[in-house]
Amino acid sequence: MTAAGAADPGWSQYWAQGHLHSCPTTFSGFYGPQTQALWQRFASRLGPADRVLELGCGNGGLLRFLAGQFEVGTEPTLIGVDAAQLNPTGQVGDEGAGATPRFTLHSETPFDALEPTAEFTGLISQFAFEYGATESAWDAVEGAVAPQCNLCWVLHKQGSRLQRVAQDECVVLRTLLEPQGVLERAAQMLPLLLQAATPAGRQALNSSPAAVATRSHYNAAVAGLMEQARALTHGGYAEESLQQISVLLGSVPQLGRARAETELQQLRSGLVAHLARLDALCASALDAQAIEQYRARLERLGFRSITVSTLSEQGEEMGWVLEGLREQ
Numbered sequence: 048m049t050a051a052g053a054a055d056p057g058w059s060q061y062w063a064q065g066h067l068h069s070c071p072t073t074f075s076g077f078y079g080p081q082t083q084a085l086w087q088r089f090a091s092r093l094g095p096a097d098r099v100l101e102l103g104c105g106n107g108g109l110l111r112f113l114a115g116q117f118e119v120g121t122e123p124t125l126i127g128v129d130a131a132q133l134n135p136t137g138q139v140g141d142e143g144a145g146a147t148p149r150f151t152l153h154s155e156t157p158f159d160a161l162e163p164t165a166e167f168t169g170l171i172s173q174f175a176f177e178y179g180a181t182e183s184a185w186d187a188v189e190g191a192v193a194p195q196c197n198l199c200w201v202l203h204k205q206g207s208r209l210q211r212v213a214q215d216e217c218v219v220l221r222t223l224l225e226p227q228g229v230l231e232r233a234a235q236m237l238p239l240l241l242q243a244a245t246p247a248g249r250q251a252l253n254s255s256p257a258a259v260a261t262r263s264h265y266n267a268a269v270a271g272l273m274e275q276a277r278a279l280t281h282g283g284y285a286e287e288s289l290q291q292i293s294v295l296l297g298s299v300p301q302l303g304r305a306r307a308e309t310e311l312q313q314l315r316s317g318l319v320a321h322l323a324r325l326d327a328l329c330a331s332a333l334d335a336q337a338i339e340q341y342r343a344r345l346e347r348l349g350f351r352s353i354t355v356s357t358l359s360e361q362g363e364e365m366g367w368v369l370e371g372l373r374e375q
Contacts, residue, residue, distance in 0.1 A: 065106065067107075086113060098169065101173075101175075103172055103178065107133075219272070342355055349374075
């Protein structure tokens with residue numbers, strides 16, 4: 048999710064697609080049962096008088112889930128901030144567009160823009176704060192929380208399944224995007240596919256050494272990518288990407304060259320943005336020393352009974368969990 052400071056435009060584009068969270072290639076819906084159980088336990092400590100702030104809320108998937116733990120009208124005030132431009136439909140709960148929103152999202156609001164209102168009795172974040180835990184962000188958090196505050200953060204962990212999947216997807220993406228990689232070779236296929244739309248064109252292509260070489264280069268790039276993906280534990284993203292490219296190439300006669308080139312460029316831009324998000328995930332994942340620094344920092348902010356644990360789903364580590372209570 049989107050952290051402090053100026054938002055990468057790629058995140059705004061991502062949330063515009065309506066995603067609930069930042070790991071759609073790993074989980075559909077709202078993560079898994081252990082993650083849901085964690086947030087259900089947190090919700091059990093809240094009442095209608097509480098004000099809960101989510102840092103890096105994205106399209107409000109977590110806030111929507113928390114609101115669903117309460118009868119309508121009994122939920123705490125739920126507010127999310129994110130540096131990106133969010134999908135406006137995320138501001139409405141599951142009741143539909145005509146219902147009273149059960150939570151509020153604030154787009155283009157980085158962490159360090161929080162007002163020092165000392166009003167929030169609940170502070171949450173899920174795979175978000177670690178992306179932009181700057182000094183100014185920590186200072187803003189301190190000013191936003193009330194003297195009494197429940198905290199629950201889920202943070203990326205080095206060696207977690209999410210980081211390992213991201214690392215493998217980065218390998219696939221770099222191969223797709225490299226010079227003379229699949230995308231570049233696919234672009235070279237466009238005029239051939241247009242020419243192949245007629246019998247005469249196909250016949251001419253079959254006798255053209257240049258056309259044969261172009262097809263050979265494309266097929267070799269695809270084969271190389273698939274060989275690389277098979278060597279990866281989480282290489283399935285290669286097949287998904289190749290399917291998108293294949294569908295586009297199959298539509299070239301209907302699209303025409305200009306439209307096909309535009310769509311291929313849009314696909315490339317999307318992959319570049321996805322790579323940037325995954326690189327940021329890998330860079331933000333915390334090791335044991337870093338999570339201890341977070342714990343110590345929260346202690347300096349007045350939080351006590353701070354626990355550090357590991358969140359797992361289906362026997363695999365997903366991230367760190369930090370929980371604590373501020374009482375001043």
